[in-house]
Amino acid sequence: AQSVSQHNHHVILSEAASLELGCNYSYGGTVNLFWYVQYPGQHLQLLLKYFSGDPLVKGIKGFEAEFIKSKFSFNLRKPSVQWSDTAEYFCAVNSGYALNFGKGTSLLVTP
Amino acid sequence: DTGVSQNPRHKITKRGQNVTFRCDPISEHNRLYWYRQTLGQGPEFLTYFQNEAQLEKSRLLSDRFSAERPKGSFSTLEIQRTEQGDSAMYLCASSITTGGYYGYTFGSGTRLTVV
Numbered sequence: 594a595q596s597v598s599q600h601n602h603h604v605i606l607s608e609a610a611s612l613e614l615g616c617n618y619s620y621g622g623t624v625n626l627f628w629y630v631q632y633p634g635q636h637l638q639l640l641l642k643y644f645s646g647d648p649l650v651k652g653i654k655g656f657e658a659e660f661i662k663s664k665f666s667f668n669l670r671k672p673s674v675q676w677s678d679t680a681e682y683f684c685a686v687n688s689g690y691a692l693n694f695g696k697g698t699s700l701l702v703t704p
Numbered sequence: 705d706t707g708v709s710q711n712p713r714h715k716i717t718k719r720g721q722n723v724t725f726r727c728d729p730i731s732e733h734n735r736l737y738w739y740r741q742t743l744g745q746g747p748e749f750l751t752y753f754q755n756e757a758q759l760e761k762s763r764l765l766s767d768r769f770s771a772e773r774p775k776g777s778f779s780t781l782e783i784q785r786t787e788q789g790d791s792a793m794y795l796c797a798s799s800i801t802t803g804g805y806y807g808y809t810f811g812s813g814t815r816l817t818v819v
Binding site for chain 1: 708735744745746747752754759809810
């Protein structure tokens, strides 16, 4: 069965610091990969997705992620975080019709 | 397009009672999904509809859970004889595919508390 592992459960950064959130998945076939964000009190929103092609994917709000097939990884990055990036971040991989989500990483950005 | 709408936003019920949640997907989306999210966890897949057909169910969906999507529009999720372990956020999502996979749009969820 597919699984998704997010390495960091809680991350605290100062504004302007760089961000990298780890995500590894276990699946031997073709995968579609996603990062979702959940701001406090809001619903899950799609940050970016990878289906095929260029392994470096750019999403909204300055986020990007790199698919490294050999490492089964899809890490999320942002060069300079803002206080408004405080949120829960979820990595997900599709499994048939369903998405398998990681447990999430809670990011707190301090002024 | 007003997004995916879920009602109610919050539901408190006594153990043993039945509850029903409603999801209105984005109108042109033919696929609809239900997920459950508990504290500290990512969303867990429950079931999936394509139009009115329920095509996949997770083993998490016990016999006390039933979902319907009559006429391929809105969907309902019913939990019978609720247990405290059913307390969670129930999320609905919808999507449309025309030969590809485009990701979901999630609703804000229904938070269920079983007391």
